[in-house]
Amino acid sequence: MALGLAVVAQTAAAAGSGFDIKTVSPEVDRAALQKYFQTRFPQSEVSDYVNGIYAVDASSREQWEELEEFPPYEFAVEEGEALFNMPFANGKGYEDCFENGGIGIRQNYPYWSKEEGMVKTLEMEINECREDNGEKPLKWGKGQLAKISAYMAWTSRDKVIEVEIPEDDPRALKAYLAGKQFFYTKRGQLNLSCANCHVQGSNVRIRADLPSPQLGHTTHFPVFRSKWGELGTLHRRYKGCHKDSRSRPDSMQSEAFRNLEYFQAYMSNGLVINGPGARK
């Protein structure tokens, strides 16, 4: 009976605190997540979570620091810069599409577009810029798009993430909540949620891997993953993770993934951009 009452009490408490559009509070969520990780890993500074698993696992960090002495993404950033500065056939360029010429703006993405009623990501706007100027869009996951995005992240290093959820448009909060729900929902044949690995399971071995904490997830993308042997975007990673739960994964830049990025980026508010990163 005690167990039954405890379950009922837990469900009632949870149901009343941030799981529907009337009660959800991104700031409360962000504080709760930080508190969770501070309790789990008291030796780690919140600001260090931009470094993923290396913020909480000392031996992985040692290897990563050595890797960072000659960062594997360095050439990709240089290529990204060249691609960013290469004019389109009409003579215009990426700098004409973005605020501040596209320099030092990564921290403002993703954002809620009131006009379009959707979450807009940096990669999405890079491709929109191309199409608006008569160029073909680039593939979402890797290659040129990842390199351009990496360069833009590079120019934004140390800028504080300030993702906003405008209060005057309830659709923005709805998108945030959808992202939150996606993150915490179990799916796929393995019945796993993102949170199973990246909240409760962070720094707990899955075979030889240690899943990273969700706090700070979006700060360092695109990343050069040793497993990929190249640079990849956040949505490439989302697709891979989704597939790892044995789900048929969503498409990159789908509404579900953009909302997920919105939620995750908000959780990283106050941290700094440190992309591109290097990961195992």
Place this chain on the structure above:
Amino acid sequence: MKKFVLITALALAPALASAETFEDVFEMNRGMYGPGHTFTWEGKEYTTDHEEEREAAVDATQANAESLIAKAKAKNKEVAALGFEWKLTRDILKQAETAVQEGEYREALTLAAQAKYHARMGIRQHAYSQSHWHLSVPE
């Protein structure tokens, strides 16, 4: 006080006992004995076979195989619309269709049953998640 606890426990006992659903009992028996086992629940006998295994236990004909493949495809369309489609289901359906082309109707029935089961479980997973996703959110 002891008397009160006893009376309360007795009063709640039937409610707690009935909290065990058919699904709980089915899954427990399935887990323990596998398919083909018989168990009793609320006075009636049931087998541990999945719905799809019963559907596949028909004559191995082309018509039966194609019919079950069609049912599995429809169910998978349903789960895909919910965003909970499982990764391997489409490949299993393709294998089932190949088996039909090769005249391996028993194999096709087994594969179609498996695909339909995946889809049905995905739908169940979606329903469960709607009321339980919040349980792992840090507070």
